[in-house]
Amino acid sequence: MIIGENIHKSFGDLEVLKGVDLHVQPQEVVVLVGVSGSGKSTLLRCFNFLEMINEGSITIDGKKVDPKKDNLTKIRAEVGMVFQHFNLFPHKTVLENVIEAPLTVKKMNKEKAKKLGLELLEKVGLSDKADVYPSKLSGGQKQRVAIARSLAMEPKVMLFDEPTSALDPELVGEVLQVMKQLAEEGMTMVVVTHEMKFAKEVADRIIMIDQGTIIESADPENFFGNPQHERTRQFIQLVE
Amino acid sequence: MFELFGTVFEVFMRTYPGFLEATVVTLQLTAIGVILGTVIGLVFALMKISGSKILQWIANVYITVIRGTPLIVQIMFLYFGIVEIYTMSNFWAGAIALGVHNGAYIAEIFRGAIQGVDPGQREASMSLGMNRKQTMQRIVFPQALRRSIPPLGNQFIITLKDSSLVYIIGVSEIFSLANREAAQSFQPFESFLVVALYYLVLVMIFTYLLRWYENRLDVDKT
Ligand SMILES: Nc1ncnc2c1ncn2[C@@H]1O[C@H](COP(=O)(O)OP(=O)(O)OP(=O)(O)O)[C@@H](O)[C@H]1O
Ligand SMILES: [Mg+2]
Numbered sequence: 473m474i475i476g477e478n479i480h481k482s483f484g485d486l487e488v489l490k491g492v493d494l495h496v497q498p499q500e501v502v503v504l505v506g507v508s509g510s511g512k513s514t515l516l517r518c519f520n521f522l523e524m525i526n527e528g529s530i531t532i533d534g535k536k537v538d539p540k541k542d543n544l545t546k547i548r549a550e551v552g553m554v555f556q557h558f559n560l561f562p563h564k565t566v567l568e569n570v571i572e573a574p575l576t577v578k579k580m581n582k583e584k585a586k587k588l589g590l591e592l593l594e595k596v597g598l599s600d601k602a603d604v605y606p607s608k609l610s611g612g613q614k615q616r617v618a619i620a621r622s623l624a625m626e627p628k629v630m631l632f633d634e635p636t637s638a639l640d641p642e643l644v645g646e647v648l649q650v651m652k653q654l655a656e657e658g659m660t661m662v663v664v665t666h667e668m669k670f671a672k673e674v675a676d677r678i679i680m681i682d683q684g685t686i687i688e689s690a691d692p693e694n695f696f697g698n699p700q701h702e703r704t705r706q707f708i709q710l711v712e
Numbered sequence: 713m714f715e716l717f718g719t720v721f722e723v724f725m726r727t728y729p730g731f732l733e734a735t736v737v738t739l740q741l742t743a744i745g746v747i748l749g750t751v752i753g754l755v756f757a758l759m760k761i762s763g764s765k766i767l768q769w770i771a772n773v774y775i776t777v778i779r780g781t782p783l784i785v786q787i788m789f790l791y792f793g794i795v796e797i798y799t800m801s802n803f804w805a806g807a808i809a810l811g812v813h814n815g816a817y818i819a820e821i822f823r824g825a826i827q828g829v830d831p832g833q834r835e836a837s838m839s840l841g842m843n844r845k846q847t848m849q850r851i852v853f854p855q856a857l858r859r860s861i862p863p864l865g866n867q868f869i870i871t872l873k874d875s876s877l878v879y880i881i882g883v884s885e886i887f888s889l890a891n892r893e894a895a896q897s898f899q900p901f902e903s904f905l906v907v908a909l910y911y912l913v914l915v916m917i918f919t920y921l922l923r924w925y926e927n928r929l930d931v932d933k934t
Contacts, residue, residue, distance in 0.1 A: 520839055549841025559836035563854050573840035576850060618836075625840055 473498040473533060473660045474519060474551075474629050480527035481514055488514045490684040491528070496629070499658045503671040505707065506681035512664045515681065516631045519662070520551045533628050549577055552627030556634040558614040560606040560621070566593065567602040570621045577625070592620040596650050612643030616650055623654075630654065632663040668711050672696065680704045716902075723902040727893055731910060734886040737803070738914075741875040741885055744807040746868050749814025756815060757822035771819065778816035784877050786813055791881045806878030810871060817867055825860035826852060858929060865922035869915055876911075886910055 474496045481489040488511045496502050504512050517523040519530060521537070521544045530537050537547055561569050570592055571585040580588070593599050596616035606614055615635055622630060632651065636644040648670050655661055655674050665671065671678050671692060678695040680688035680703070688695065688704040699705050756774060759767040778786065790809040794800060829852050837847040879888035890907035894900035 522835055522838065545838075545841055545843045548839055551839070553836075553839035555832060555836060557832055559830070559832040561833065561836070561851055561855075563858065572850065573842060576846050577841045621840065 473500070474662070475531040476515070476519065476528065477531075478528035479515070479518060479525050479530070481511075481518055481523060481525050488684050489518070489525075492681070492684070492686055494679065494686065496660060496662060497676075498660055500676045501655045501661045501663065501674055503675040503678045504662060504664045504681060505666070505671070505678060505711075507707065510681045511684045512681055513633050516553070516633050516662065516664060519629075519631055520548055520553050522548075522553075545577075549573070549625050550628045552622035552625065552630040554615070554618050554622055554630065554632045554635050556637050558606075558611070558618045558638075560614055560617055562606055565603050565605055566598065566609070566617050569606065569617055570624050573621070573625050588624060589620075592623050593617075595623075595653075596620045597646070610643060611639045612646045615639065615647045619647075619650055619654075629660045629662065632661065632665065634664050634666070636665065636667060666711060668696075680707060719899065720902045720905055723893070723897065723899055724906050727889070727903075727906065730889055730893075731886055731906070734884055734889040735910065735914070737883065738872070738875050738885040738887075741803070741807050741810060741878060741883070742868065742872045745810030745814050745871045745875065746818075746864075748808065748811025749818045749867070749871070750864070752811060752815025753818025753820075753822055756819035757826065760819065760823050761826055775816045775819055778813060783809075783813050783874055784880060787878055787880060802878075802881050802883050806875075806881055806883045809878065810875060813874070814867060814871055817870075818864065821860050821863045821867065822856065825856040825863075828859055829855045861929065862922075862926055865918075865926070868922070869918055872914060872918065873911060 474494075476492055476494040479489050479492040479494075480487070492511075492515060494502075494515075504515065506512050514523060518525050521530075521539065524539055532547060532550060537544075561572065564572060567586065567589045570589040571580075574580040574585045574588060575582065590599060590602060593602055596619055598613060598616055598620070601609060601613065601617075606617065609617065619630075619635075635651070636647050639647065644667065648667060651661070651663070651670070652674050663670075663675075675692050677689060678692055679686055680695075680701070682701075682703050687701045688699060690698075690700075695704070696708060699708060756771040759771040762768065787806060787809040790812065791802070791805045794805050794808065833851050833855065834847055837851040838844075842850070875885060876887035878885060879891060882888070886907055890903045894903035897903065
């Protein structure tokens with residue numbers, strides 16, 4: 473569904489990604505882990521073309537993306553992204569947040585968009601908040617709206633960058649629950665998270681990134697039970 | 713003390729019909745100065761955030777020149793400059809000078825407000841498949857506009873006071889009236905005290921209105 477090959481990315485002199493290969497199958501849930509600064513966010517942002525790669529290639533749904541020729545706007549619409557800090561639009565109500573992109577990008581008519589928006593809000597358990605502004609929501613509610621907003625574009629893949637890291641502990645569960653449900657419905661997902669319980673339960677594969685390269689890639693059982701790389705063992709000790 | 717009260721009151725009573733008329737002129741100058749300044753400011757702010765080096769350079773020159781020279785010089789310069797080529801009333805020459813002056817300050821207000829919008833907003837919008845133009849129009853500008861309301865209000869109040877400087881080209885706003893009154897009545901102290909009170913009351917009224925408006929904006933959305 474999403475294939476990264478030999479991805480290199482530098483910021484000035486700092487090489488952050490040093491040849492990453494990652495093949496994500498349709499309906500697969502991949503959890504990315506790694507210490508701070510290892511390049512997890514950068515990798516996700518490259519998959520969404522918020523950052524441009526310096527070398528290598530990215531293929532989405534069987535189509536190799538050429539950043540020079542292709543319409544990146546269109547490709548971004550097919551790849552959903554959920555951010556650590558939600559990034560809801562504060563000047564729009566919850567429902568308006570969700571239907572903004574269908575209205576402006578897909579030119580969906582208002583009635584249809586509203587119906588879609590309300591369905592998605594129901595799915596994330598926030599039907600009753602449709603008309604309030606984001607500032608009135610808890611962090612967990614904000615993140616669920618952000619997920620609904622992303623889903624409204626019917627993306628082929630969803631990328632999550634530490635979706636629960638900014639939340640109070642008691643609000644983490646409601647967001648993970650929604651993500652779990654998405655995974656069960658067959659959404660292809662790449663998730664950066666420190667929630668190891670979620671990784672064990674939901675991930676098909678866990679990938680460890682260290683200093684810009686993938687050093688371990690295994691199903692949860694083997695990742696935790698039989699890590700190959702010393703750095704992975706250290707990391708597991710750290711988080712468990 | 714009582715005596716002063718008496719003479720100030722006397723000057724006030726004698727001059728208020730003229731002052732009320734002049735207040736209208738002051739408010740008109742202020743309004744035109746701010747509206748024109750907003751239009752100019754918007755154009756130059758967009759030039760500054762545009763990718764084009766030439767446009768940025770032009771905007772920088774404009775802002776540097778305006779901010780680096782006194783308003784009174786700009787008024788004289790524009791007055792003699794414009795009236796040379798194009799006949800217009802002193803009022804309009806003064807209002808345009810205020811607008812041109814404000815344009816530079818308001819450009820900086822808008823630029824700051826646009827750049828002050830969390831980059832995450834742009835990223836979220838782009839990640840949903842919205843293009844640059846849609847992102848600017850629907851996500852960044854509305855938030856920037858809201859952010860710029862308090863400093864714009866501030867600029868409005870500065871302009872209200874700055875408009876006094878167009879007395880120099882003979883526009884009959886309140887300061888010029890006070891000036892004339894001071895000379896004619898041989899009561900300069902009382903005359904300027906009265907005009908100070910006019911400005912103070914106007915500023916207080918607008919400060920109050922602006923605060924009320926800002927609070928209303930904040931009720932639901934932050
Ligand atoms: N826009 C940028 N400009 C310069 N350097 C950057 C930029 N974005 C990221 N970096 C650097 O790239 C490195 C990797 O950053 P990245 O955000 O991908 O790490 P991460 O694995 O997501 O870490 P964290 O767990 O802290 O989120 C860091 O050293 C960071 O400082
Ligand atoms: Mg990160």
